Amino acid sequence: MEKKATIRSTREWLASKSRADRRVGLVPTMGALHEGHRALIRACRQKSDVAVVSIFVNPAQFGPSEDYARYPSTLEKDLELCRAEGVDLVFAPEAQEMYPKGFTTKVRVEGLSEKLCGAFRPGHFDGVATVVLKLFEIVSPDLALFGEKDFQQFVILQRMVKDLNLQVALEAIETVREKDGLALSSRNAYLIPRERQLAAGIFLGLQAGRVCFERGTKDPDVLVAIVRKALLESGIETLDYVTLIEPETLETPNQAYPGCRMMVAARVGRARLIDNVRL
Ligand code: PAF
Numbered sequence: 001m002e003k004k005a006t007i008r009s010t011r012e013w014l015a016s017k018s019r020a021d022r023r024v025g026l027v028p029t030m031g032a033l034h035e036g037h038r039a040l041i042r043a044c045r046q047k048s049d050v051a052v053v054s055i056f057v058n059p060a061q062f063g064p065s066e067d068y069a070r071y072p073s074t075l076e077k078d079l080e081l082c083r084a085e086g087v088d089l090v091f092a093p094e095a096q097e098m099y100p101k102g103f104t105t106k107v108r109v110e111g112l113s114e115k116l117c118g119a120f121r122p123g124h125f126d127g128v129a130t131v132v133l134k135l136f137e138i139v140s141p142d143l144a145l146f147g148e149k150d151f152q153q154f155v156i157l158q159r160m161v162k163d164l165n166l167q168v169a170l171e172a173i174e175t176v177r178e179k180d181g182l183a184l185s186s187r188n189a190y191l192i193p194r195e196r197q198l199a200a201g202i203f204l205g206l207q208a209g210r211v212c213f214e215r216g217t218k219d220p221d222v223l224v225a226i227v228r229k230a231l232l233e234s235g236i237e238t239l240d241y242v243t244l245i246e247p248e249t250l251e252t253p254n255q256a257y258p259g260c261r262m263m264v265a266a267r268v269g270r271a272r273l274i275d276n277v278r279l
Contacts, residue, residue, distance in 0.1 A: 001083045003090045007138050010091045014050070014139065017088070022049040026141035026168075028132060031055040031092075032072035032186035033081050036176040040145045041085045043173050052139050053082050055092040060099065060106075061127030067270075072189045091139065098134060107133050109156045109163070115250045116152050117265055117274065120240045128153055129160050141168050149175040149183045151261060151276045155250060175275070177203065183275045195269040201234025202266055205242075206277040209262045213279045218255045220244040223279075227262060240265035240272070244279075 004010040018024050025048025027040045033055075045051045055078055062068035075092065082090050106126045112118075113125035136144065146154050154172045161170055176184045181203030182196075191199055208230035209223045217223055227242050246253045246260050253260055256279055263276040 001079075001087055001090065003079065003092060005091075005093050006097055007093065010089070010138055013089060014052075017050050018140070023142045024048060024050045024052060024140065025143045025145065026135065026139045027051075027053045027145050028135050029053060029055055029078075030057045030071065030186065031078050032074050032189065033078045034176075034184045034186065036147050036149065036184040038081060038085060039176050040147060040173050041082065041087060043171070044143070044145050045086050047171075048141075048143055050089070051085075051087050052089045052091060052141065053087050054135050054139070055090060056098060056131070056135075058098070058127060058131040059095055060130055061124050063121055063123065066121070067187075067190075072186050091135075098131065106130050107160065109159050112152070112156045112159055112250055116241060116243065116245070116263060118152070120265065125153065125156050129156060132157055133160065133164070133166075136166060136168055143169050143171060145171050145173055147175060148172045149185065149275060151247075151263065152250060155247065181207070183273075185271075185273060187271045187273060190271040191269055195271070198235045199268045199271070199273060201231060201236045202264055202268075202273060202275050203277075204234055205231035205236065206262050206264060206275060209244075210277050210279055213256050218257075220252050220254075220256055223256055223262065227264065231264070231266065236266050236268065238267040240267065 002013055025044035027044050029037055057071050059068055107129040108126045109129050118125050158170055180200040182200045205227045209227040212226050223244055224242050243263050244252055245263055260279050261276045265274045
């Protein structure tokens with residue numbers, strides 16, 4: 001496995017490996033890799049000839065009062081995981097390499113980026129879209145894989161790829177969960193044991209909504225109220241949002257239908273956790 005820290009050496013290495021008949025797959029990450037990332041890497045390995053993982057804690061997607069400075073970093077362990085999963089190349093640049101002095105460009109996917117998490121994290125998705133477009137330009141992947149846990153991020157990136165005619169296929173991989181349902185996230189590392197127990201309530205709340213839908217409830221307000229109640233009862237008190245959305249527009253549908261998603265963002269201790277389920 002190769003590890004590169006510069007854009008130039010990454011491009012040179014890829015140019016020497018990739019040919020027209022070889023598919024390059026990319027898993028963009030911010031490191032602190034867990035089993036959810038492993039599932040993305042395995043899918044990438046299966047579907048591509050050259051598997052690339054980027055590890056970069058992207059300052060542009062953190063607000064001034066957010067957790068950029070304390071975001072978990074486990075580079076040696078991450079490299080071990082990548083090696084064990086047969087990754088060909090890890091691209092792990094410093095911030096200066098990605099955002100040299102004078103950098104001012106931003107990519108904004110208007111309309112989708114201000115909703116849901118965007119309303120609580122202004123500029124967050126501009127930072128995500130900008131860095132992902134840069135990664136696509138650096139790696140030129142045929143395929144890029146993302147986790148369904150970050151569903152809004154995936155919808156925004158799909159829009160960006162479509163609008164800018166980018167030649168990359170995006171694929172979302174199902175959320176990997178702990179035994180009690182908690183979605184794996186690098187930010188789970190912030191939870192102390194009592195909070196970790198509480199955090200499992202997020203998935204239980206979402207499940208309560210799904211069960212009601214399956215039993216015939218279609219009214220989005222009623223379904224959201226059910227999820228909110230279940231979350232509060234399980235001790236999750238600080239909610240940024242609970243919303244039912246249709247997957248392309250992120251707008252609330254008039255009626256719930258199979259394929260729409262129940263989305264939650266909650267604060268548990270120092271962690272802001274997001275999750276969603278498909279109805
Ligand atoms: O989902 C993430 O880990 C990040 O938002 C991403 C896509 C790697 C961009 O920094």
